[in-house]
Amino acid sequence: MLTLTSPFRTWAHGVPAWVKLAVLCLWTALVLQAQGPWLWVAMLAVAALVASAGSTFALDWARMLQPLWPFVLLVALWQVWLGAPFGALPVILRMGAVVGLANAVTMTTELAEIIDLLTRLSRPLRRLGLSPRMLALSVALMIRFIPVMLLRHGQIAEGWRARSPRRPGWRILLPVLLAALDDADHVAEALRARGGAG
């Protein structure tokens, strides 16, 4: 499964997931309050932290920040239009420092670690009748359903192409969804036959 975890092992991969997430929460609360030069300090601190993990990692990290560019541009243009071009800097720095560290946490924490943490955190929910296994099972089922639906889509698209010179397009969305609903029913039956999900 393709994840956003960096394949290059860094020192931060070894830090427990809960520590990284706790630091991130604290960091986000702090940076959202920070003003003036402290925002520069925060942004530089995140950049230094990322740089300490090596240049390959830092490049991947920079690539992951790309979706923020439209927002940076928007805020900057807005401020120019208001006649205070530097008014955009605090907003951009704050966004960079918060999202930057969060992305670094994502890149250094494996999916299995986070699922483990969620299972542990959901243990108190047992009193409400929610078994911690349900979370793990639903995560596994969801990830498994993605290729199953893609497979159904492929099959129905082939059926369409065999009969029509036109491209399948949106018309086959509904039959794909109906086939997937049947698949989900079959999986539910199979689960029940094997002793249920609870």
Next chain:
Amino acid sequence: MERNLTHIALFAALIALLGLIPKIDLISGVPITAQSLGIMLCGTVLGSWRGFLAVLLFDVLVAAGLPLLSGGRGGIGLFVGPSAGYLIGFPFAAFVAGLVVATWRAPIGIAAFAGAIVGGIGILYAFGIPGMAITLGKSLPEAALLAIPFLAGDLIKAVLAALITQTIAQARPGALLSRA
């Protein structure tokens, strides 16, 4: 019980799949993705609680670092960035959409359209606009201005959600858990 679980997982997967449909970029640079159609469908087909859980499952996996959001985005950074409000609002949008379909006994197509508008647009924007206002340092009306370009696409998606829900009600009446 098992059926609830598999359908919740299926619709969470559906949201992820809708993210694979190439996004259309508006002239203003705002991307329109099919993913919010998935949010609407979670509510109108699965109902309030199951819809909420399905979208929550999707959100949890996005936060855990799976690149499930359109454009292959994912990770906890999204929950502290400009789109945070929308991501947090997703489960509540599905919940309200399901609530409308379950309580308003109009023909299913009409009820689903209303649910998609109230939940998938009303509630979602009520979360998304303050989220953009906070992260981008703007006032609420300014942030609302940023959300307007999405409106046309979301109206089309509400119509699609109503049509799909109606077809499911006809072809697989048992799968329409929102009115089960």
